Amino acid sequence: MKFTLVGTGTLVPDADRGSAGFLVQDGKTSLLVDGGSGTLQRLARSGFDARRLDGGVYSHRHLDHCGDLPALLFTLHFSFDLPRTRDYPIWAGQGFSALIRGLGTAWGRQLVAEHYATPVFELPLDGSGRAELPGGLVLDTLPANHEEGALHLRFTSPSGASVVFSGDTGPSENLVMLARGADLLVCECALPEGHPYSMHLSPSQVAAIVDAARPAAVRLTHFYPGTDPEAALSLVSSTGVPSQRGYDGELIVIGE
């Protein structure tokens, strides 16, 4: 399985780090995971044409994670040189279908194709969820400690390789459970210690999760200004779990 960090930034404009976006690839299957503004362009920079996606998985409905969705649906719909004939399925927490319906209301025929569909498969916000994805990949989810239908996501390939994405979250036993034994944990590290907003993680809270879950490797992402990435990395690395700060365009090969 290949996992590309397409965007490792936040909602803050940053020349080097786009809003949250990731690409999961296994065999011939390619799935987008989140996609804030600029994700289509950053995918292209990584050498991947978004029109070849088999579907999308969204951690939640904040715009730094799904802002490029209307642009993506428009692109799929009107690519005359590469017309789409198959559905574009989406997996996300409960409430996401309403978002898709709202986009259809706002943009109409710009986003709603006649010759294929955009089915939404909603996962529960009150317990564990599981979905079979294209290519034999399996998605397991647990609710995150955040807003807008937020989930933690775990992707498992047919060969058993696994990647967990925290999505946005505050301290979360669910994340510890889901990340246990994973080959890779991609974890947000948004806020400095003591910040009053409780639905993101500080470096010490990330370190506690990593220490409890013991994944094989960690990539830190989603730093807001004011959070020191180097200090965070040294704290998380003190758990003994190999950890790095991810960067846009980073390709991580797992289990091959």
Ligand SMILES: [Zn+2]
């Ligand atoms: Zn969020």
Ligand SMILES: [Zn+2]
């Ligand atoms: Zn976010």
